[in-house]
Amino acid sequence: GINAEYGKIILFTAMRRIVRWSIYLLIITIIWLLFLFEIFIPLTPFQKLMILACPLYAIISFGVYSLIVIFYNLYYFPTCPGAASSLQLDIVRAREQLIKKGFVFD
Numbered sequence: 094g095i096n097a098e099y100g101k102i103i104l105f106t107a108m109r110r111i112v113r114w115s116i117y118l119l120i121i122t123i124i125w126l127l128f129l130f131e132i133f134i135p136l137t138p139f140q141k142l143m144i145l146a147c148p149l150y151a152i153i154s155f156g157v158y159s160l161i162v163i164f165y166n167l168y169y170f171p172t173c174p175g176a177a178s179s180l181q182l183d184i185v186r187a188r189e190q191l192i193k194k195g196f197v198f199d
Contacts (some may be wrong), residue, residue, distance in 0.1 A: 127133060128144045136144065188198070 123145060125144065128136070130140070131141075192198070
């Protein structure tokens, strides 16, 4: 049905994104290896050390970026007073219906 088609579209979109990021990672890795093994240009020992440390810098940068995004989204998380009051009303109605059917609350 419709849900199966929607699921296929979501999966296809996710797979395209994974493939795209995998290609980016592969290209960056190849460029890093070319510099690390001095294929095109000779490097000083300090430059080679900096090139060697690039993956560590990338992981740390990604972690810091992820934390910033998480904290930003938590700080600006939308509150919905209308939805909260609607949910409370639904809870009261459900409780009344359960009491009518003989359910006992403690």
